[in-house]
Amino acid sequence: MSVKISKTRDKLKKLKAVLADAHNLLIVIQDNPDPDAIGAATALKELVRKTNNVNSQIAYGGTVGRAENRELIHYLQFKFYTFAEVDWSNFDLIAMVDTQPRTGNNPLPAHIHPDIVIDHHPIRKYTRKIDFTDIRQGCGATSTILWEYLCAAKVEPNMPLATALLYGIMSDTQDLGREATKADIEAMETLYPLANKRMLSQIKNGREPNSYYELLAKGLNNTKIYDHCAICRMGIIDNADMLSEVADLLLRHEQVDWVLCYGTVDGTMLLSLRTQDKNMSAGDVIHSIVKKIGTGGGHDSMAGGQIILKRQGGKPITKTEAGKIIRERFLKALGISGKKGVRLVGKKKS
Numbered sequence: 573m574s575v576k577i578s579k580t581r582d583k584l585k586k587l588k589a590v591l592a593d594a595h596n597l598l599i600v601i602q603d604n605p606d607p608d609a610i611g612a613a614t615a616l617k618e619l620v621r622k623t624n625n626v627n628s629q630i631a632y633g634g635t636v637g638r639a640e641n642r643e644l645i646h647y648l649q650f651k652f653y654t655f656a657e658v659d660w661s662n663f664d665l666i667a668m669v670d671t672q673p674r675t676g677n678n679p680l681p682a683h684i685h686p687d688i689v690i691d692h693h694p695i696r697k698y699t700r701k702i703d704f705t706d707i708r709q710g711c712g713a714t715s716t717i718l719w720e721y722l723c724a725a726k727v728e729p730n731m732p733l734a735t736a737l738l739y740g741i742m743s744d745t746q747d748l749g750r751e752a753t754k755a756d757i758e759a760m761e762t763l764y765p766l767a768n769k770r771m772l773s774q775i776k777n778g779r780e781p782n783s784y785y786e787l788l789a790k791g792l793n794n795t796k797i798y799d800h801c802a803i804c805r806m807g808i809i810d811n812a813d814m815l816s817e818v819a820d821l822l823l824r825h826e827q828v829d830w831v832l833c834y835g836t837v838d839g840t841m842l843l844s845l846r847t848q849d850k851n852m853s854a855g856d857v858i859h860s861i862v863k864k865i866g867t868g869g870g871h872d873s874m875a876g877g878q879i880i881l882k883r884q885g886g887k888p889i890t891k892t893e894a895g896k897i898i899r900e901r902f903l904k905a906l907g908i909s910g911k912k913g914v915r916l917v918g919k920k921k922s
Contacts, residue, residue: 580720583706584623587721590687590704591624594664600655600680602671603634604812608713609670610644610652611740614733615718616669616690622727629663631655633679634837637813639778644739647771648732655679670714672699672707676867676878690717693869694855712748712756715740719759734766739775750873787811791818791833796913801906802828803899803913806835808891815844816876823848825916832861832902834895836881841894843877845870852906861901865889 591597597620601609613630620626631653636642645652656679660666667688671678675696680686688704692711699705708717715737722729729737741760745752748760787809795804795818802822806815812835819833823846831846843861847854850872858868858875868877879894903909 580717581724584721584724587688587704588623591620591626591665594624594626596663596665597626597628598658598660598663598666599628599630600666600668600671600678600686601630601632602678603632604637605632605634605641605652605670606638606740606816607641607644607736607743608715608740610641610648611733611736611738612690612714612718613669614648614736615715615722615729616667618729618733619718619721619725619727623725628667629653629658631658631679634812635810637811638817639780639784640739640743640775641813643775643778644736647768647775648736660684669718672696673702674698675869677869677876690714692717693871696869710753712750712752713741713744715744716753716756716759719763720755729763729766731766731768734763735768735771735775738763738767739772751871783811784814787814788818788821792917795822795916797825797827797916798903798911798913799906799908800828801830801832801902801908802916803902804831804833805895806833809835809837812837812842815842816846819844819846822846822916830857830902830906832898834898836891839880839882841866841879841881841891841898843868843879843898845875845877847873857902857905860905861898863901865894865897 599613599616601613617628620628633655666686668686669690672689672691673686674682686702689699689702690706692708692714694709695707711717719737741756745756748757791804791806795802804818815833815835819831822831829849833844834841845854845858853872854875855870858870858877862868862877866877866879870876881889
């Protein structure tokens with residue numbers, strides 16, 4: 573294993589000390605988990621089993637909507653639990669992977685204090701209070717961080733885990749084309765020979781039901797182009813992952829540098845933001861969009877947010893009101909307020 577692991581080796585010692593008296597660990601990942609969260613959480617599950625003989629379960633919020641994520645979990649052949657299925661009080665410790673406490677994008681209630689947080693997103697204020705943290709904002713994927721932990725512990729992953737880690741890095745860095753670091757490259761080079769290439773292809777090309785295409789058509793029909801950005805209003809949906817999928821697709825439009833896609837799931841408006849603009853950070857823009865009405869976070873090129881519609885500071889907010897606010901704030905952040913939108917498909921009216 574050729575990965576440089578001096579920093580991770582020190583972190584591993586501290587992690588093992590935190591786990592010393594534990595028997596059961598709950599690993600919490602983000603709502604509607606993506607391949608990076610799935611791969612990193614699976615790696616932590618294997619790591620604590622091998623180093624401290626600790627049993628663990630992985631829990632998430634929302635749904636597993638994208639076909640490739642369902643294929644990946646099916647291939648790993650162990651159960652991922654919804655947070656509602658587990659009793660967190662039965663666990664000695666709680667870890668968070670690829671997310672952080674009180675960010676609004678995971679199912680861990682604000683009053684529950686996690687013991688371990690490992691993530692590659694910008695560190696949040698509350699995370700600094702956690703006993704063990706490893707936050708590497710510059711890293712392209714949390715799977716890369718957990719891969720380094722396996723290397724430091726001299727644990728070689730089996731084929732399913734290697735495949736999950738590799739796909740997690742590939743997905744979050746868009747095959748090393750987005751915010752990838754030397755560590756991500758080294759991890760992919762080492763994991764590739766260990767992974768199941770046939771399964772990688774099957775995961776990437778997971779089959780979709782008819783409802784997927786209906787939602788896709790709905791999103792494209794409800795998209796407008798404003799100068800160099802696209803805004804997609806998905807309305808009420810039952811598959812939150814469609815927001816990021818449509819956003820990724822729209823970012824390929826020849827005129828578009830920014831995409832905001834939003835929709836409502838179970839009383840919460842979710843936002844997915846993408847950009848190819850090197851001069852502004854998607855993470856900064858999402859914060860300006862959801863300020864005082866929701867939560868959000870992300871990286872330079874991608875971000876997400878959420879607005880709970882039922883109550884905002886004691887007052888409810890409707891989908892229409894929230895949609896108007898986020899559209900206006902988004903256009904203002906990009907300096908194109910007052911621009912009229914042109915429909916992406918169908919009749920070209922504002």
